[in-house]
Amino acid sequence: MARTTVRAYLNLAILVAGLELLAIGVWFVLEGVRVDQSDDMMVVYICAAAVLASAIWLGGYRPRADEPAERGDDAALRDAQARLDRMDPARLAEHVGELCARDGLAEVATVRVDEDAYAVDVHATRGDGVAAVVRCRAADGPGAVAGGVVEQFVSAVGADREGALILATTAGCFSAKAAGLAAGAGVALLDRAALARWECDKDVPAELASIAGRAD
Incomplete structure (x- = not known):
């Protein structure tokens, strides 16, 4: 269960970092093509990226309460069957x-x-x-x-x-x-x-x- 939780939050960190880098890249691209925007817009982009990453994680990456138990149960059943075979x-x-x-x-x-x-x-x-x-x-x-x-x-x-x-x-x-x-x-x-x-x-x-x- 602990390993599953750590992996899930690592996914969140990677997702946030990736989207925030993308947001910063968008800001610099817009600056490069001379789109008029204030420095505060970078903060807006970063916050928006963090919110989007959290929403994606909540929808598909966060650990659900039943998942670790189910995987543990499956492993226990497989181990039990292996012992029975012997x-x-x-x-x-x-x-x-x-x-x-x-x-x-x-x-x-x-x-x-x-x-x-x-x-x-x-x-x-x-x-x-x-x-x-x-x-x-x-x-x-x-x-x-x-x-x-x-x-x-x-x-x-x-x-x-x-x-x-x-x-x-x-x-x-x-x-x-x-x-x-x-x-x-x-x-x-x-x-x-x-x-x-x-x-x-x-x-x-x-x-x-x-x-x-x-x-x-």
Whole structure:
């Protein structure tokens, strides 16, 4: 934010200096062609240039209150996604468990998934004892998460299980089949971008926010 403000005011200084030099040049040009003008006109030109420069700066160069925060947020999200890309299943589950604990869930624990070498489950409990399960699946490539991953998760936890079911991944997206199966089974999906927003505390998953008693 400080760097942005300094840069904005430097723009103002350059703009004022440039327009005032232009105004002085105009005065000398008019003097050179023998246009009758008093010495006070140079002051008028300089003041007019300063006013014009300020108006231009206010319209397009001054720092807006929301700009520094937005750039900072964007950088934080990019950094979070870069960290997620480097996580293996165990580290991803540890990370998600930390987020669950941060956001008010209790009895947070990680459970290895025998049927999927790329996944580790995070189990957590809300205040009334209802459990949540977050399957944390590290991406095994650039492609979308397939529908079979959702089917495997639903089969493992049981179709009649109560509480929140979430499938979180470091992949960039889910296939159409995966999204359809998840919607039918009541499984929330979090891709890498959603996990990054959660980490940055901008978009806590609704299923966990309600469990933790948080308001979005």
